[in-house]
Amino acid sequence: MKHKVAVLGATGAVGQRFIQLLENHPDFEVHELVASSRSAGKPYSEAAKWKLATALPEGIKQKIVKSTDDALESKILFSGLDSDIAGTAEEAYRAKGHIVISNSKNHRMDEDVPLVVPEINPEHLDMVIAQKKKYGGAIVTNPNCSTIGLVLGIAPVFNLGIDMMIVSTMQAISGAGYPGIPSFDVLDNVIPHIGGEEDKIEDEPNKIFGKFDGKGIVPAPTRISAMVHRVPAIDGHLEAVSIKFKKSVTRDEIVSLMKNYEGEPQKLNCPSAPKPAIQYFEAVDRPQTRLDRDLGKGMTVSVGNLRPCNIFDWKFNLLVHNTVRGAAGGTILIAELMLRKGLI
Amino acid sequence: MKHKVAVLGATGAVGQRFIQLLENHPDFEVHELVASSRSAGKPYSEAAKWKLATALPEGIKQKIVKSTDDALESKILFSGLDSDIAGTAEEAYRAKGHIVISNSKNHRMDEDVPLVVPEINPEHLDMVIAQKKKYGGAIVTNPNCSTIGLVLGIAPVFNLGIDMMIVSTMQAISGAGYPGIPSFDVLDNVIPHIGGEEDKIEDEPNKIFGKFDGKGIVPAPTRISAMVHRVPAIDGHLEAVSIKFKKSVTRDEIVSLMKNYEGEPQKLNCPSAPKPAIQYFEAVDRPQTRLDRDLGKGMTVSVGNLRPCNIFDWKFNLLVHNTVRGAAGGTILIAELMLRKGLI
């Protein structure tokens, strides 16, 4: 029997991805859809302007959208709420005993809320236990889309000891939601600014790679500097990374670790866990945004063009599908893992 | 009276820009057009498929294209030759007494050939004198398009002492010439590789910022690491730069130097010298490729979004019009300056 779940922010860009990825999901069934009061009371097919290139699932069309004020029957809530309301709304759901697994930024850095990439820090999910005691329910968060690509790309080599990294991103327009970036702003253009994004990429990895000491997270000490850019691509964030290790590391070591990387989601056969987790390319011109974003159904992070850096040790490119692994898909993988770890 | 010039590689992408920018030029008049033997003997309007968004100048249409074997009447030759023939062809022209001002990569790192950005190292042009003695003529080179943007963007602060820089580029497709990048490769995509480009960006600046000791160039010691990317934009290379100075430098110092930067071309009123040479933007989302590439008729380099770097000292974005300042326009400015310095 499948677990009934609700999608919060169901009409938005992330909400639509949740609905798409949860169609025929072996663990979860979309039972409730929640959106703003403007949409509440309408069938979903009326409330939402479906923007994905697969058909809106039949079972969703006629579901009546609920508002954030309505009580929900589902225990598990996937949240793609806008950040201007996610803060209080997610807390309210937690207080009512729900498990909120959220893609919103609001609670990512909360002391008692885990920020999870399932391959990297599954043990942080134990923070849910203390939350349940304190609040009745719990909030678990998924990192920023660019952060997810970065931390997964370096996860295989993290234990070699990373001293510092400089990252430059080239991010697809779907990362800005819908309507998001006006076409007049991005066609034949690159925009060298995304509000708040650099801070997230610089701060979130150290929480993710931090140690859970039973109470809270002791952050990792890696120094990161990020420069972010919006480019005219639909989906897929490409990142150029220069990395300095604390000690000398060979190319073979790195490539071998990348190729053989797996985490708990792969070992536990979570339905959305990609195999491989990391696709390493020997070709110097890969990964490429359009060609590689859909690997592993959008859940694989690609790495390629590993070459020596004149200043740091190594440089390479990585690619993450920002609305699948970097948003809805990553969030669903957290839920799959929590289920298998008995945390739901 | 205008100086008669020839355009080498006249049917190619850079050649077309030369023709466009030399229309109604106060110093130079396109007298001869040189292209491959396939084009030679035909009127230019037949030999070339004109690809620019301004009309092919009337006076050019009926000019008969010459081959590289033909003797040329013009003393000054602007070269946009393909690198597979530029090496020997440019040497042959030099041996016949011509002044070849070249956008091709072949002779950029030759010991006795200057690599010039007119605002930065006009004194290197004196190397022409020794060349003339030795060969009869001379070759002068224009740097790689991304290099030009980078060195101009940092030129105002170079004397503060730059220790190292990490650069990530997002380069327009016109940089690959014509036919260049297939549309299937770049639409909705980013390509993280441009053959040979990273080496050029890492090596050329130190020759440009080097000291001419009367004989050769003593290169500057700045360490540079570059990661290059092709993005779906027509014209304009955007670069993300993290920079470490040898000593502490304030934001105000940098901005003030950028805003007030000028070089010999501005002081001597070279016709193509942009004023300002550097456009500094306070807006955090500038420069942008499409909005700012045409500033100063494509000759101004834009800089913006200067902010502290977590690892180095400062980071910022810069933009250069790759086929104007970064190619034909930069080459023409060299000729204008040589004229005013009595070197032609």
Place this chain on the structure above:
Amino acid sequence: MKHKVAVLGATGAVGQRFIQLLENHPDFEVHELVASSRSAGKPYSEAAKWKLATALPEGIKQKIVKSTDDALESKILFSGLDSDIAGTAEEAYRAKGHIVISNSKNHRMDEDVPLVVPEINPEHLDMVIAQKKKYGGAIVTNPNCSTIGLVLGIAPVFNLGIDMMIVSTMQAISGAGYPGIPSFDVLDNVIPHIGGEEDKIEDEPNKIFGKFDGKGIVPAPTRISAMVHRVPAIDGHLEAVSIKFKKSVTRDEIVSLMKNYEGEPQKLNCPSAPKPAIQYFEAVDRPQTRLDRDLGKGMTVSVGNLRPCNIFDWKFNLLVHNTVRGAAGGTILIAELMLRKGLI
């Protein structure tokens, strides 16, 4: 001495084009800027997010934006008002004695308001006289951007007798204003719908080609069917036209008429009147959106690829710069002509 003018809707996409095109205009000087109450009271550089690839004119930056409630000193008002307020606002200005030359759709089909393409129906401008008597001021309108391209493209052959036309448009995203089309909707896509556009293209030409009988317009009887599409281009509407004449017409007749076409604006040397008004291309692959939209500073309409139609008589493509000739530039040309005809 220049005529002082106001730009209505000055912060919007069309308003910005007015400001750009009126910089250094020989007849007009932007004296007042009008926008919504949200912008009123602020300096223009704060109120507007300047989106054009030329710098915001210095003299405009500090001008304080007025609201539509404020009295205006300028007699001539160029209107780029949103259609939801243009209707009543333009009437109110007319009642106060202003000459409103408008790009908005609201009054285009009003019985006593002329709908003008200066080359085609300058005599319709005489309707201004009756308006002034009745209202104190007058409204003159500029057609829809796609209409302008179509009617100019066929104007040279209109008197040969056009029976019917089928038109398919491929329209740039700037036609939707700003923010306009979300990038997620149009990248790697074609959208086969633009609200209300087909009706305008089918109806407006017959008013423009109609006869002014001293009182009103007797519309022309040409049957037009339009299918409209949005494509990922910045500026420029390309249109595919199949045309049936009332009698047999040769290719030579058509081409000759196109090449030699001119109207009153050319004869009276209006500053914005392009020469030629129509650029006819013999090349089968022209006009192209990016290559040809800027011909005549965006005021020339291009026509090419004239070939026999299996069903009607002839088919061809035409191109119009939708925000210059098709909007602000066309409106300014109306004013220039009115000035020379003594109607202002």
Place this chain on the structure above:
Amino acid sequence: MKHKVAVLGATGAVGQRFIQLLENHPDFEVHELVASSRSAGKPYSEAAKWKLATALPEGIKQKIVKSTDDALESKILFSGLDSDIAGTAEEAYRAKGHIVISNSKNHRMDEDVPLVVPEINPEHLDMVIAQKKKYGGAIVTNPNCSTIGLVLGIAPVFNLGIDMMIVSTMQAISGAGYPGIPSFDVLDNVIPHIGGEEDKIEDEPNKIFGKFDGKGIVPAPTRISAMVHRVPAIDGHLEAVSIKFKKSVTRDEIVSLMKNYEGEPQKLNCPSAPKPAIQYFEAVDRPQTRLDRDLGKGMTVSVGNLRPCNIFDWKFNLLVHNTVRGAAGGTILIAELMLRKGLI
């Protein structure tokens, strides 16, 4: 047991699609790969630069590419050969007893070669019998990509009696193969010309809709006029169609026929036969290129925005995935149907 097949032109754009679509195909197994002499003798993964967004199938990587001179073991050959060699090469294969099912244009209009869209004219496949007698093998052809979209879109209503149609296409760049259209030619642009395409769209439908009288095809008499355009989209040809019936037809009739359309491939459950064959959209802004091209795994043709035409009777838009249904996928469906009809 699966039928062994060869892919001709295996390294090209269409060849790659064949390989992609034949992975795990229930009827066919790619046994041999044929390409130019330049590629022959190399493993496929070396010979081809794989350009699709799914991984190159494992079983294909190490297959040694054959040349067109090599004898082939497979009976069924899927041809994506370049038109400059397809003519004689396909005839040679036929003479050796192979069944060549070709996407190339060369033999489409041959008197004894069927031009097949499986839903529309499956009975034309019987022409294979006479070919086999005469030549030993047979050639069967798949129409031009735009033609396939057009004829499928109108197939449901063809029997109502179509008098004439005017069609304007907006075609994706993948239709030009690889390298195909240079990015410099198509970014921010529309190109109003594709060599030979208009003739194909005007001529092929009448063969497809023609009657097979046991000997040859008596073509249908529909008059078609086509105007073709290249737009910056990756995949998917959108077509705007105005249609005149011989007698009055209601909107309901058309929509009902479209929604209920199916052909022999659907009835015989051919693996690639999409259900529905035609997706009819009530939304006025559909189909859209990126959103709808993948319906039915790229085999469904979409139709939408049916509205009255001022001149003919009705107008609408249709969309076909040009490299799936319009090329490799359509060709494979022909083979599937031939198998089920006992023609292979």
